[in-house]
Amino acid sequence: MAATAPTAAGHRARPGSVPFLWRLAVGGSAIGLVLAAARGVQLDGVAHGGSWRIFGRLHPVLVHFPIVLLLAVPVLELAGRWRPALREAAGFLLGCALPCAVVAVWAGLILARTDGHDGALLTTHLQGGAAVAIGTALTWWVRPWSRFVYALLLILTVGTLMWAAHNGGSLTHGADYLTEPLPPMLKQALHIKEAPAPETYGADTVFGAAVRPVLEKNCFSCHGPEKQKGDYRMDTFAALLAGGKSGVPAIVPGDILHSELLRRLSLDVTDEKVMPPKRKPRPTPAEVALLHWWIKQGASRTLQVSAVTNAPPEVLALLAGPVVAPAPEGEAPYQPRVGDYSALRDEIARLEKTLGIRLVQVSQHSGDGLLLRTRGAEARFGDAELAQLTRVAPFIVEAELDGTRITDAGLAALKPFSNLTRLHLEHTALTGTTLGVLKELPKLTYLNLCATRVTDDQLSALTSSAGLQQLYLFGSQVTSGGVSGLKARLPNTQIGPIELTKDPAP
Ligand code: HEC
Incomplete structure (x- = not known):
């Protein structure tokens, strides 16, 4: 087959264009490379550094090659109506744009990973960039066959390119970089909202x-x-x-x-x-x-x-701020629940930054320990992230791991949480096979396993957690038989209902 084979649409591939199988292989590999990058490069907001960093830093430069090449293609196609040689050039530039676009996507992903960027706008920008590279591959691929599909794909790809480029600009310069200098009347007409100036308020109000x-x-x-x-x-x-x-x-x-x-x-x-x-x-x-x-x-x-x-x-x-009642006469003086973690302040700040979590002081007494909050970072908080907390673990008294990506295998990382009293594990993929680890948490009083896949069998691992006061299992696979079995072994534990119940009338 090759260059001059007629196609279903009756078009003939023009002489000089690349044979079909070649086009398929090249276009397919380009798309494969983009998808592989998107899947393979994990963005967790952590700056991973490494020697690839320089390649990532070149993204802002590299990205201009496919942009310019792609923008030139429609211009040359139009001008080609009068000067056919330019049309030939359009095909050539489109071919050049393809590897450039793939390289730019890779560089962008590596930049985000090595420098630890993430966020909604970044994700949108990356998706746009990947869509442009894939669009370029498809456009290049259909060009010899269908002028109509080609024109359509080209318009779509260039449109996506503009959008992705704009998002990229917003990432580096701020979302209102472009619209900020517009006259107020125009902004109003275009429904552009101005970002308000940040306000501060006295701490005495x-x-x-x-x-x-x-x-x-x-x-x-x-x-x-x-x-x-x-x-x-x-x-x-x-x-x-x-x-x-x-x-x-x-x-x-x-x-x-x-x-x-x-x-x-x-x-x-x-x-x-x-x-x-x-x-x-x-x-x-x-x-x-x-x-x-x-x-x-x-x-x-x-x-x-x-x-x-x-x-x-x-x-x-x-x-009045968090109050700690003065110890009444004759009572024991303030007993810290955890040791002094002041030497770990920098480590705590670093963990908060890289993992997107919060390690909040429970009260103004550092001896009352820390709360681990993962809100907002649930999607990227899993076993590996939990394992990074080992050094601060003994100072954490409450851990909110609900909705995170934590798995059975990851629970082992809870061992060093020797002062943990409250543990939220609801809405996770846990099946409970490793719940035995919780035996090693002597102070645990509250455990939430709602909406997990924990079953009756796994529950037996909790029978030696005599200190447990509250246990929640709603939406898990535990049955009422399992609950009564456990109640017999843990008479002092209050176990929440596993089925919907009406709240008792007041
Ligand atoms: C997880 C995201 C989220 C959080 C956190 C959140 N909201 Fe909302 N809020 C929304 C969404 C989405 C809407 C729009 C849909 C709707 O009106 O229900 C909304 C709408 C509202 C509105 C109605 C605005 C209007 O005039 O249409 C009010 C009032 C409001 N939120 C108050 C709050 C308060 C107070 C808090 C904190 C205590 C809060 N929200 C926290 C997502 C959130």
Whole structure:
């Protein structure tokens, strides 16, 4: 067959074009290389370094080759209507663009891995880049056969190229780099929202000291500077009150009944509209009480903490900061739960940064230990990440591993968590074969295994965890028989229901 074989569409491959099998092999390998890169290069936000780094750093330079080549192709195709030689050149440049695009994708992935970049915009940019390389391969491949499909693919590929390039620009220069200098009228006409200037609040005000931190902790991941779900952002005071898409004000100062924010917070956790959405960490009842009280008082931005005298006790306690009651006379003095980890401060900061987790101090006494929070990093927190915590493990008293990628094999890494009291493992792929490890956690009082694949058989591994006070198994594969078996062995453990029950009437 080869160069002049007629095709189904009746077109003839032009002389000089590459034979069919060759095109198939080259186009296929290009696509294969892109897919292999996308699958094989793991982006975990950790800067892995290494000698490939220099190749990654060349991405911003290399990426311009396929861009220029691809942009030239439609120009030459059009000009080729008058000067056919240019059309020939278009095919040649398209062929050159293909390896350049593949190399640029590889360099981009290596840049992200060696320098530890990640995030939603980066993912979009990478997907765009990979789509351009694959589009280039397909475009190059169909060119000899169908002008129509070719033209269509070329338009799509160049369109994707623009979009991917724009995302790349936003990554390096900031999302509003291009639109920022536009005149305000034009911005309004184009519905471009200006990023508001960051605001700061005095730590002596109720808002700055307590209200905003609560929102920051529970809501900013979706309603902050980076994301504005429902078109609602809370990081500036005006926007916080204004609300989002619904048009309903989120906060009406002094009016708790018409403040959408409070309504959303107080919905039933199974409600579609509840905030934070289902399964996301919720503010504590005291924190909700604080928001409630603050809005009722007029949602002041300036009210001083020192001026607050009349507020519900839980609110006063929050405003006073975490309180540790002074030891009453005759009682034992403060007993630290964990040892001194001050020498590990840098290590803790590094772990927080590279793993995207938080290691939060439980109280102002460092002796009360640390909370391990994986919220936001669940998708990239697995066995390997848990194993990296070995050095700080003895200082962690509570570990929120729910929703992470942790597996049975990874549980062994919990051994050094000698002071762990609360362990969240719900919504993980655990089957429970290694639950025996938990025997080695003498202080464990709370264990959540909801929505895992743990079965009755595996549960028997817990029979020697006599200190366990609360155990949750809802949505696991444990049966009522398994529960009663365990209850007999662990009479002091409160085991949550495994089936839906109605809450007892108050
Ligand atoms: C995991 C993401 C996520 C978190 C965390 C989150 N929200 Fe939302 N929020 C959304 C989404 C998505 C919408 C839009 C859909 C809707 O209205 O239900 C929304 C909408 C809202 C709205 C309605 C805005 C409007 O006028 O349309 C309010 C009010 C709100 N959230 C309050 C909160 C508060 C308060 C918190 C923190 C306690 C919070 N949200 C945390 C995802 C989140």
